Amino acid sequence: MEDAVAPDWNEIWKRRLALNRSTPEFREGADLWGGREQARRYAVRSGTGHAHRVAEAMRDLAVSPGDRVLDIGSGPGTLSLPLARAGALVTAVDPAEGMLAELRAAAEEEGLTGVTTVRGLWEEIDATRDLRPPYDRVVASFSLAMPDIRSALAAMDAAASGSVHLYWFADEPLWERLYLALWEDLHGAPYHQKPKADCLFNVLYGMGIYANVLMRPLEGTTTFATVGDAVAHFAPRMSVETPEQREILLDYFENNLVRRDDGLALVGSSTYAAIWWRKEE
Numbered sequence: 001m002e003d004a005v006a007p008d009w010n011e012i013w014k015r016r017l018a019l020n021r022s023t024p025e026f027r028e029g030a031d032l033w034g035g036r037e038q039a040r041r042y043a044v045r046s047g048t049g050h051a052h053r054v055a056e057a058m059r060d061l062a063v064s065p066g067d068r069v070l071d072i073g074s075g076p077g078t079l080s081l082p083l084a085r086a087g088a089l090v091t092a093v094d095p096a097e098g099m100l101a102e103l104r105a106a107a108e109e110e111g112l113t114g115v116t117t118v119r120g121l122w123e124e125i126d127a128t129r130d131l132r133p134p135y136d137r138v139v140a141s142f143s144l145a146m147p148d149i150r151s152a153l154a155a156m157d158a159a160a161s162g163s164v165h166l167y168w169f170a171d172e173p174l175w176e177r178l179y180l181a182l183w184e185d186l187h188g189a190p191y192h193q194k195p196k197a198d199c200l201f202n203v204l205y206g207m208g209i210y211a212n213v214l215m216r217p218l219e220g221t222t223t224f225a226t227v228g229d230a231v232a233h234f235a236p237r238m239s240v241e242t243p244e245q246r247e248i249l250l251d252y253f254e255n256n257l258v259r260r261d262d263g264l265a266l267v268g269s270s271t272y273a274a275i276w277w278r279k280e281e
Contacts, residue, residue, distance in 0.1 A: 009202035010150040016195035017147055024189045025239035028145065029121075030095040033075070038236055039098030043076035043106070050078055052219055053167075053272075060165055060274060061137050063088040070135040070159055072122050073143020076102035077115075084112040091131060093118045094143075123152055127159050134161035141167040142272075145194070150203050157209065157279070166211075166275040170197045174220040174268035179238065182252060186238060186245050197273035204275070211277040220268040227253045227264065 020026070033039050057079055063069060065087030071080045074092035076099050083090050084107060092115060094100050100117045107115045118130055123146045127133050138160040146152035156164050172180065176193060183191035197213075204211045224230040230253040231246060240246055257264040 006206070007202075009199050009206060010148065013149045013195045013199045013203060014147055016193070016199065017145065019192040020194045023183065023191050024187045026191070027237070027239055030097070032237065033096035034098050036098045036101055039076055039096065039102045041233070042099070043102045050219065054078060054082055056216065056274070057139070057141060057165070057167065058082055058086070060276065061139060063137060067136040067162075068132075068134075069137045069139065070131065070133075070156075072138070072140040072156065073145075074103060074117075075099045075143075077106055079139060079141055080115055081106055081110070081112065084114050085110070087114070088137075089114045089116075091116045091118060091135070093120065093122060093125060093131075095119065095121045122146055122155070123148065125155075127155065131159065133159040135159055136162040137165065138163075139165045139167075141165075142169070144168050144200065149195075149200065150207065153204060153207065153209075160279050163276055163278045166200065166273075168197045168200055168273055168275070169194065169218070170215055170271040170273045173218055173270045173272075174222065174266065175234075175237070177268060177270075178234065178252075178266075182238070182248060185248050186240060197275065200273070200275060204277075209277055211275045214274045215271050216274055218270045218272040220270055222266045223260070223263045224257070224266070225263050227257060230257060230264065230266065 033042065063083055063086050067088045069083050069088045069090045071090055071092045074080045074094045080090045080092045080103060092103055097119055100119055104117055125131065138156045140156065144166065172193060179191040201211065201213055224233065227250060231249045234249060235246065240249055256266065258267050
């Protein structure tokens, strides 16, 4: 009996990501976060909404003053700023200028001089030209939207001298469940999910990288002052432009937000994977 042919998990990732990006009107990366105002909205919410997850990542990374950290897909500094406060020298890579502008402004306001920003997609970065490897820590936190994930992971591994830390979705986060529920009503076609952490682990395994994996609960509650605030928050992300589309969002939030002492909450729970490995001596 012939051995079964192992699936090509890199190709599975590519197909699932391509399907995700084929979703009509779907936006992400620089297309969504390139503008300063949209990036500022994200930065304000990430400062409080991601506090528990950031604390977990900081424990994982365990940086010491002077450690060099490469933060891939840094956003407005969700991890870069806490890392810099801990004394790390951080190189933040992100394709969205709006996000990097927010990061630089926050670092300047706090007097954090150990942050360098590099604009670009990770898959288009030339480490020898654009960066200064190796790094004590390489981290990619919910920023793994590279089509050829095997090549992207190999480049991360090559840039590290200490350890590599990845954070990615194990199931559908709250925002993706919202997309699954409403996209067809908004745009006439269904939303297709992103590939999940099962693909990621299997790609690494096929590369001979036997990573550690820990499943953790992902903060799923987002709080708003009013229903209108919820609509304003999600409308750009869901490419909502017409009054009819806004009415669909409004109706959904009127029926699904939960009133609490601190406002109106969109509540849900999901799981994410913390995946890491240390470089061999």
